[in-house]
Amino acid sequence: MFSESVNNLIKQFEKLPGIGHKTAIRLAFFVLESSMENAEEMAKAIVEARQKVKFCSTCFNLTESDPCKICADEKRDKSIICVVESVKDVTAMEKTHEYNGLYHVLHGSISPMNNVSAADIKIKELLERLKDDEIKEVILATNPTIEGETTAMYISRIIKPLGINVTRIAAGLPVGSDIEYTDEITLIKALEGRRNM
Amino acid sequence: MFSESVNNLIKQFEKLPGIGHKTAIRLAFFVLESSMENAEEMAKAIVEARQKVKFCSTCFNLTESDPCKICADEKRDKSIICVVESVKDVTAMEKTHEYNGLYHVLHGSISPMNNVSAADIKIKELLERLKDDEIKEVILATNPTIEGETTAMYISRIIKPLGINVTRIAAGLPVGSDIEYTDEITLIKALEGRRNM
Numbered sequence: 001m002f003s004e005s006v007n008n009l010i011k012q013f014e015k016l017p018g019i020g021h022k023t024a025i026r027l028a029f030f031v032l033e034s035s036m037e038n039a040e041e042m043a044k045a046i047v048e049a050r051q052k053v054k055f056c057s058t059c060f061n062l063t064e065s066d067p068c069k070i071c072a073d074e075k076r077d078k079s080i081i082c083v084v085e086s087v088k089d090v091t092a093m094e095k096t097h098e099y100n101g102l103y104h105v106l107h108g109s110i111s112p113m114n115n116v117s118a119a120d121i122k123i124k125e126l127l128e129r130l131k132d133d134e135i136k137e138v139i140l141a142t143n144p145t146i147e148g149e150t151t152a153m154y155i156s157r158i159i160k161p162l163g164i165n166v167t168r169i170a171a172g173l174p175v176g177s178d179i180e181y182t183d184e185i186t187l188i189k190a191l192e193g194r195r196n197m
Numbered sequence: 198m199f200s201e202s203v204n205n206l207i208k209q210f211e212k213l214p215g216i217g218h219k220t221a222i223r224l225a226f227f228v229l230e231s232s233m234e235n236a237e238e239m240a241k242a243i244v245e246a247r248q249k250v251k252f253c254s255t256c257f258n259l260t261e262s263d264p265c266k267i268c269a270d271e272k273r274d275k276s277i278i279c280v281v282e283s284v285k286d287v288t289a290m291e292k293t294h295e296y297n298g299l300y301h302v303l304h305g306s307i308s309p310m311n312n313v314s315a316a317d318i319k320i321k322e323l324l325e326r327l328k329d330d331e332i333k334e335v336i337l338a339t340n341p342t343i344e345g346e347t348t349a350m351y352i353s354r355i356i357k358p359l360g361i362n363v364t365r366i367a368a369g370l371p372v373g374s375d376i377e378y379t380d381e382i383t384l385i386k387a388l389e390g391r392r393n394m
Contacts, residue, residue, distance in 0.1 A: 002288075003261045009246040012239045015231075016224050027213050029285060031243055032250050032259055034212075039247035042209045043240035046228055049206040050236035053229050062229055064200045088226060 006032065058129065060105040060122050062087050070094075070103060077101045079136040083126060083155065085109050085143060093141065101139070104129065109147035110154055116147075118154055126155070130162060137165040144171045144189070203229065255326070257302040257319050259284050267300060274298045276333040280323060280352065282306050282340055290338065298336070301326065306344040307351055313344075315351055323352070327359060334362040341368045341386070 002010070006028060013024035031039050055061070056068035059081075063069065070076060070090075080101030084090055090103050108121040129135070138159055142148035156166045172190035173182055182190075199207070203225060210221035228236050252258070253265035256278075260266065267273060267287075277298030281287055287300050305318040326332065335356055339345035353363045369387035370379055379387075 003250065005242070005246040005249045005261065006259070009242045012242040015235070015239070017227050018220065018223065023215065025288075026215065026285075028246065029259075030214050031247055033284070034247075036247055038212070039243050042212070043243045045202075045206045045209040046236050046240045046243075049202040049225065050228055050231075050233055052202045053200065062203075062226075064202065087230070088223075091222075 055105075059103045060107060060125065061090050061103055075100075078134055080139065081126070081129065081135060081137075082139045082141050084141050085148065085151070089141065101137075106142070106151065109142055109145075109151040111147040111150075118151075121151070123155060123158075127158065130159065130164060135164060137167060140166065140168045252302075256300045257304060257322065258287050258300055272297075275331055277336065278323070278326065278332060278334075279336045279338050281338050282345065282348070286338065298334075303339070303348065306339055306342075306348040308344040308347075315348075318348070320352060320355075324355065327356065327361060332361060334364060337363065337365045 009028045009031065010021070010024045013019055013027045014021060016024075019027070031042070052064050053062050054064070054066060056063045056066055056071055058067045058071045061068050061070065065072070077100050081104050082093060082099060082101055083104045083106060084093065085106050085108060087105055090105060093099050093103070104122065104126045106121040106123065106126075108116050110116060110118055110121065126138075130138070138155075140152040140155060142151045152168055156168070159166050170193050171186070172193050173179065173186060179187070206225045206228065207218070207221045210216055210224045211218060213221075216224070228239070249261050250259050251261070251263060253260045253263055253268055255264045255268045258265050258267065262269070274297050278301050279290060279296060279298055280301045280303060281290065282303050282305060284302055287302060290296050290300070301319065301323045303318040303320065303323070305313050307313060307315055307318065323335075327335070335352070337349040337352060339348045349365055353365070356363050367390050368383070369390050370376065370383060376384070
């Protein structure tokens, strides 16, 4: 239907997450109908961001400097590491403005279904960091999914013998939700996690 | 929250139609987490497609050659021009495999609300084409919206005195729809457009 260069552009947009064939066509047409400067600006932004942004060699968060701003920040509590699955989870955590420790991005979770084993994610790099005596607590903030729970369980079993305090973020009812419409598993988790008032 | 180059990339993605701030962040992270080759490929596809693709100087469809494949096709009926608002409408028409004439892309519709007048869209270029005696019919295939109807009305008033047959595509119930749930205006159009069986 379209010429080769247009088909290629559509194919490139289709690679993006959540962008199907029809949306890719819409995006491609937008680029074709916009100015040449606009297209060049977009192309430049893609390459520049990808070139400048690297993984922090300590926590594996995305960063332009190494170590990243969080790892280098003298004001942060270097005795706590919050372990998350992805870079986006760091962003979510930082938005709370409540956490002042360090992070460790695993870049995935253990998932036999998808052929991802413990060796495929940044667990050995985490253990390497724990050799530092300064670290007193590891917070496991992986997702409350089967994969996330498996990963948390796996890591906690390795770390506990090292004498480091291992905690897991709470699962329960999200704020503003309704017990009536909450699924059973979440309710069970909420009951299990009950605390004295 | 993010570094300058990442913020710039997010801003570029936000320019795309239907992409909000959150989706733009998701797309940006995908680029940052993908390989350098992938980022470069995408950037190249954007610039290349934009460079190669131009507007056909006859019908104003997007094309890599001028005149475009449709205008240059000897097998097409050069006595009919189908007037559409946008390039995407040409694609939609072509998918039917029913129409074998030429096209004329207006690149917009008359819309006083949005400060678009008849002079801002490719109407004078259409009139220029009509000087060719070969053209016997102009099909007005603008959208069945206020702007599309206004544009169709405007063009038909200019063309009719030239002795060229001017037709408007039918408005009515879409195939597979339900009269019960059809809006009043569509029903009125369907009644007005009734034909002998």
